[in-house]
Amino acid sequence: MAANCLxxxxxxxxxxxxxxxxxxxxxxxxxxxxxxxxxxxxxxKKHTANINExxxxxxxxxxxxxxxxxxxxxxELSKNGYRVVTNxxxxxxxxxxxxxxxxxxxxxxxxFGR
Ligand code: 5GP
Ligand code: ZN
Numbered sequence: 404m405a406a407n408c409l410x411x412x413x414x415x416x417x418x419x420x421x422x423x424x425x426x427x428x429x430x431x432x433x434x435x436x437x438x439x440x441x442x443x444x445x446x447x448k449k450h451t452a453n454i455n456e457x458x459x460x461x462x463x464x465x466x467x468x469x470x471x472x473x474x475x476x477x478x479e480l481s482k483n484g485y486r487v488v489t490n491x492x493x494x495x496x497x498x499x500x501x502x503x504x505x506x507x508x509x510x511x512x513x514x515f516g517r
Contacts, residue, residue: 405450410501414448423478428463429470431506440509441480445471452500453491471506480508488515 405411412418414430423443424431434442447467451457457464475481485508490497 405501408450408501409499410444410446410503411450414446424470424474426470426473428466431470431474434505438505439507439512441485441507443506445474445504445506446501451502453497453502454489455491457502467504471504475506480506483511484508486512486515 409418413420413432420435421433422430423433424445428448429445430448431443431445434444445467447457447463449460449463451460451463457467471487475485485506488505488507489503490505
């Protein structure tokens with residue numbers, strides 16, 4: 404837990420969020436400013452600031468993607484797929500510095516870029 408980290412607090416239940424998934428390692432919840440029919444955020448309970456930092460903990464990465472797979476297999480996203488996005492740093496528009504993976508879908512998505 405990093406002091407004053409929004410997503411650490413959400414993962415611990417100290418700040419309310421619409422939870423969709425939780426296991427020992429991973430927490431999934433609805434993004435407050437949805438950009439698609441379905442827009443979720445998945446975080447690891449262990450704080451890292453970004454994917455570069457998380458890359459030092461391969462087991463956390465595996466746990467992250469196992470959690471995403473476990474959740475998506477059981478919901479409507481399994482039908483037509485979904486996009487996983489993570490933003491690192493200012494050019495990508497990262498605003499919350501607890502590594503998180505956007506899960507976007509529920510509809511056909513346009514190509515992304517600029
Ligand atoms: P980033 O821009 O860092 O990749 O993504 C941060 C995401 O967190 C944004 O999509 C934003 O809507 C979402 N977000 C920011 N504050 C909150 C919050 O308090 N609750 C929830 N559920 N999502 C949040
Ligand atoms: Zn955190």
